Amino acid sequence: MRAAELLRRGRAALLPSPDADWDARALLADAMGAERTALARRLADEVPAAQAEAFFAAVRRRAAGEPLQYVLGRAWFMGLPFVVDGRALIPRQDTELLCEAALEQGRRLGARTALDLCTGTGAVAVALARLGGLAVTATDISAGALALARENARQNEVSLALYEGDLFDALPAGLRFPLITCNPPYLTAQEMENLQPEVRREPALALFGGADGLDFYRRLAGEAPARLVPGGALLMEIGSAQGEAVCALFSGWNPKILRDLNGLDRVVLAQRNPTMEGEEAAWSI
Numbered sequence: 061m062r063a064a065e066l067l068r069r070g071r072a073a074l075l076p077s078p079d080a081d082w083d084a085r086a087l088l089a090d091a092m093g094a095e096r097t098a099l100a101r102r103l104a105d106e107v108p109a110a111q112a113e114a115f116f117a118a119v120r121r122r123a124a125g126e127p128l129q130y131v132l133g134r135a136w137f138m139g140l141p142f143v144v145d146g147r148a149l150i151p152r153q154d155t156e157l158l159c160e161a162a163l164e165q166g167r168r169l170g171a172r173t174a175l176d177l178c179t180g181t182g183a184v185a186v187a188l189a190r191l192g193g194l195a196v197t198a199t200d201i202s203a204g205a206l207a208l209a210r211e212n213a214r215q216n217e218v219s220l221a222l223y224e225g226d227l228f229d230a231l232p233a234g235l236r237f238p239l240i241t242c243n244p245p246y247l248t249a250q251e252m253e254n255l256q257p258e259v260r261r262e263p264a265l266a267l268f269g270g271a272d273g274l275d276f277y278r279r280l281a282g283e284a285p286a287r288l289v290p291g292g293a294l295l296m297e298i299g300s301a302q303g304e305a306v307c308a309l310f311s312g313w314n315p316k317i318l319r320d321l322n323g324l325d326r327v328v329l330a331q332r333n334p335t336m337e338g339e340e341a342a343w344s345i
């Protein structure tokens with residue numbers, strides 16, 4: 061069958077989704093081993109039966125509600141390729157703000173190391189290592205997510221120190237960092253009930269932040285001081301309605317809210333007081 065006919069059938073199977081055309085093109089290009097941008101030039105090509113079958117199988121998965129990135133098995137974050145599957149959240153474009161702000165803080169502090177909590181696919185950790193040249197430690201409570209992060213570090217040719225466990229509990233005693241990033245689960249119980257069908261395919265463990273969505277920020281406010289050198293920066297992704305509440309939890313930390321490209325509150329930057337006596341400064345680490 062020709063590519064144009066496959067595309068027509070795939071698109072029809074994905075309607076009425078508004079993304080039917082986009083998704084069908086992405087899946088067909090993938091099945092044909094072509095760049096998405098090359099598909100338009102190859103629509104008259106006869107597609108081998110095995111590739112056509114792979115395309116229809118992918119369309120069926122997408123039509124059944126699986127996110128496009130899970131079907132493709134990959135996603136892009138900060139211009140870097142990541143392997144993705146149901147073991148971790150798909151990297152979001154919104155989260156690039158967390159990463160960009162962390163890179164900026166890292167430069168400002170002259171940091172050589174960083175810690176990424178709730179690393180999931182490892183997107184933030186890998187990007188900090190790859191684009192910021194930082195030696196990155198990352199933790200996650202999910203063994204599956206850590207395996208994915210390990211794979212993504214390998215594919216992007218960086219090495220991460222990965223630890224399995226609950227937030228800071230995963231870390232060896234005594235390790236401290238000038239820079240900590242965290243994109244914790246932050247959806248409320250109410251939001252979990254109203255998830256879009258695609259998001260339901262992602263692990264609830266990576267999404268649910270307790271009744272009011274703030275459980276992890278409370279723990280971070282309590283536990284981060286022991287892991288952050290004085291003057292160090294803690295950057296957290298937040299839900300767009302959580303800015304005020306999270307800043308209140310970090311009231312002694314000179315918290316700042318950063319907005320994403322949609323103008324929504326998306327990141328809180330908090331700094332540990334630099335003038336604690338008897339402790340080395342952030343930039344010496």
Ligand code: GLN
Nearest residue numbers: 243244245246247266267
């Ligand atoms: N931004 C994600 C969503 O709305 C939630 C991510 C998270 O809980 N860290 O699906």
